[in-house]
Amino acid sequence: MMSPSTTTYHPTPRLHPTTGTITALPTHPHTHNHHLHHHHCSGAPVPAATIDAMQQLEAANIAHFDALSEDYDRRHPEARELALRLARALRRVLPLDEDTTCVLDYACGSGQVSRALAPHVLRLVGVDISPRMVELYNARADAQGLEPHEMRAVGALAELDTQDRFDLVVCSMAYHHFVAVDDVSRELVKYLKPGGTLAVADIAHTELPEDCDDGAPPPPPIMAGYEHIVTHTRGFSEEDIRGVFVGAGLENVSFELFTSAKRQGRDVHFFLGTGTKPAEVA
Numbered sequence: 001m002m003s004p005s006t007t008t009y010h011p012t013p014r015l016h017p018t019t020g021t022i023t024a025l026p027t028h029p030h031t032h033n034h035h036l037h038h039h040h041c042s043g044a045p046v047p048a049a050t051i052d053a054m055q056q057l058e059a060a061n062i063a064h065f066d067a068l069s070e071d072y073d074r075r076h077p078e079a080r081e082l083a084l085r086l087a088r089a090l091r092r093v094l095p096l097d098e099d100t101t102c103v104l105d106y107a108c109g110s111g112q113v114s115r116a117l118a119p120h121v122l123r124l125v126g127v128d129i130s131p132r133m134v135e136l137y138n139a140r141a142d143a144q145g146l147e148p149h150e151m152r153a154v155g156a157l158a159e160l161d162t163q164d165r166f167d168l169v170v171c172s173m174a175y176h177h178f179v180a181v182d183d184v185s186r187e188l189v190k191y192l193k194p195g196g197t198l199a200v201a202d203i204a205h206t207e208l209p210e211d212c213d214d215g216a217p218p219p220p221p222i223m224a225g226y227e228h229i230v231t232h233t234r235g236f237s238e239e240d241i242r243g244v245f246v247g248a249g250l251e252n253v254s255f256e257l258f259t260s261a262k263r264q265g266r267d268v269h270f271f272l273g274t275g276t277k278p279a280e281v282a
């Protein structure tokens, strides 16, 4: 496992870390099945306002990513580059085995990360809240000649076989969308085999020297303008991710900046957070 101090920067001006174009809030009613149950691990009910916020965010995300779907890869060529870099970083820190490794790609989108990992693992299962993204993921898998047992996406964790457990659960560029990253993380850990790894990649909220120069006001959040689909518009700090991972019961938590990009003249850094499910926890 890579130590937190092993920070690497690979300037990649081509990357553009937006999640897509701005669309209006959906006008359709919220009818899909929830992906995650809205309760805290303690059993305490989640406040109604939080549930409302979650439902609004989820509905807006479905509308946004359904509308983009096929256009997503064309409009975001940087997503492929980011996925390739993430796959390389994952292979540096994790033992992937093309004969044994089973991967859950949560919030898989069109499958950029899955496709980058495909040559190095046995099986990939995608999950995404956007039905059109799920269709696209599966169409791409078909086009590559991959069988459903090798690479297939579904619309919710609840659609997986109850016994399905994975060596790696990866979630790339999606945590910033989630209202309750702690609940999502705990849920994802349930799908790990003992000793398996949760890997989250997203935008790092770093206090960079230029952010704090000569008393100037702090720059706007890097994802400003996307509040209708993004909760964490500044991304996540190492402290945020360590807290969430430890709270989800993970061990050997590690955080590294694995690549960076320029956006509107600003440097944006992308982190990879990993943590291991303790072997003794079922």
Ligand SMILES: C[S@@+](CC[C@H](N)C(=O)[O-])C[C@H]1O[C@@H](n2cnc3c(N)ncnc32)[C@H](O)[C@@H]1O
Pocket: 019, 035, 058, 061, 062, 065, 079, 083, 106, 107, 108, 109, 110, 111, 112, 113, 127, 128, 129, 130, 133, 171, 172, 173, 174, 177, 178
């Ligand atoms: C920016 S895309 C990233 C896609 C892919 N992981 C990648 O790295 O290319 C974010 C994805 O998260 C999905 N998403 C948003 N909220 C979600 C939720 N609550 N549960 C599952 N997927 C969600 C969206 O539908 C979208 O496909």
